Amino acid sequence: MAADPAVPRPPSWLQAARAAFRxxxxxxxxxxxTLIFQVGFLIxxxxxxxxxxxLFAGDRASLDLMLAFLxxxxxxxxxxxxxxxxxxxxxxxxxxxLLTLPLPPSAIAAxxxxxxxxxxxxxLLLTTPLVATLAYLGEPxxxxxxxxxxxxxxxxxxxxxxxxxxxxxxxxxxxxxxxxLAMLFVLLLFGWDGVGRLAPGSSTxxxxxxxxxxxxxxxxxxxxTGEVQLRALAYFALLxxxxxxxxxxxxxxxxxxx
Numbered sequence: 001m002a003a004d005p006a007v008p009r010p011p012s013w014l015q016a017a018r019a020a021f022r023x024x025x026x027x028x029x030x031x032x033x034t035l036i037f038q039v040g041f042l043i044x045x046x047x048x049x050x051x052x053x054x055l056f057a058g059d060r061a062s063l064d065l066m067l068a069f070l071x072x073x074x075x076x077x078x079x080x081x082x083x084x085x086x087x088x089x090x091x092x093x094x095x096x097x098l099l100t101l102p103l104p105p106s107a108i109a110a111x112x113x114x115x116x117x118x119x120x121x122x123x124l125l126l127t128t129p130l131v132a133t134l135a136y137l138g139e140p141x142x143x144x145x146x147x148x149x150x151x152x153x154x155x156x157x158x159x160x161x162x163x164x165x166x167x168x169x170x171x172x173x174x175x176x177x178x179x180x181l182a183m184l185f186v187l188l189l190f191g192w193d194g195v196g197r198l199a200p201g202s203s204t205x206x207x208x209x210x211x212x213x214x215x216x217x218x219x220x221x222x223x224x225t226g227e228v229q230l231r232a233l234a235y236f237a238l239l240x241x242x243x244x245x246x247x248x249x250x251x252x253x254x255x256x257x258x
Contacts, residue, residue: 020111021115031084037077037078045070046127063149070152070155072188075181082176083163086168087176113247120160123156147225151224154232162239167180168248168250191216
């Protein structure tokens with residue numbers, strides 16, 4: 001039986017993801033929250049690097065300080081930007097609007113993540129004057145700088161994916177922010193050196209060493225050495241994919257139950 005030409009065909013998954021991407025990117029570009037995120041991020045990170053880390057007092061022209069502070073700065077700012085992606089807010093039912101569109105939840109989540117990833121990468125690009133500062137101070141290893149920026153990009157887009165997951169789970173912006181903050185803090189805590197020292201000299205220290213492999217901080221530190229490890233890239237890709245898949249599953253559950 002021939003299809004009725006008057007009935008429009010449902011969009012393919014790629015078309016649906018592209019539509020969701022354009023919609024979410026438009027929201028981010030015209031949102032004051034995005035500007036606040038970028039200004040806050042681009043002020044806070046240099047404050048940590050130059051004032052707290054005292055970059056000028058060091059004798060190394062490297063990204064070590066930026067990469068050391070980046071996860072903790074992103075811990076606050078990235079969830080604050082991602083919390084509005086799907087969570088309800090007064091007079092603006094964005095989640096309900098998205099779920100009424102003839103788009104699969106997985107395409108909505110993927111498009112929203114891609115839009116956020118664009119904002120993350122543009123924001124990271126605006127930190128490149130630091131590289132000029134390093135070149136002025138000394139002779140940085142530009143291979144290590146490139147690897148460090150690759151790790152920073154992977155970390156930011158993975159953090160945004162986790163923020164989307166929290167936004168899809170929560171019913172409010174505050175709830176989404178708190179959930180994302182808690183998840184990211186635990187992941188970063190796994191990679192903190194102090195955790196492995198909680199039980200020095202005992203067999204209980206080994207589980208903490210294993211948990212370090214689940215931390216984005218651990219893999220960022222690996223890339224910061226200047227060696228691009230496929231294991232590190234695979235970790236960030238897997239973490240991002242799991243978070244986006246979790247967001248899609250949460251949206252699917254809402255569309256079924258709601």
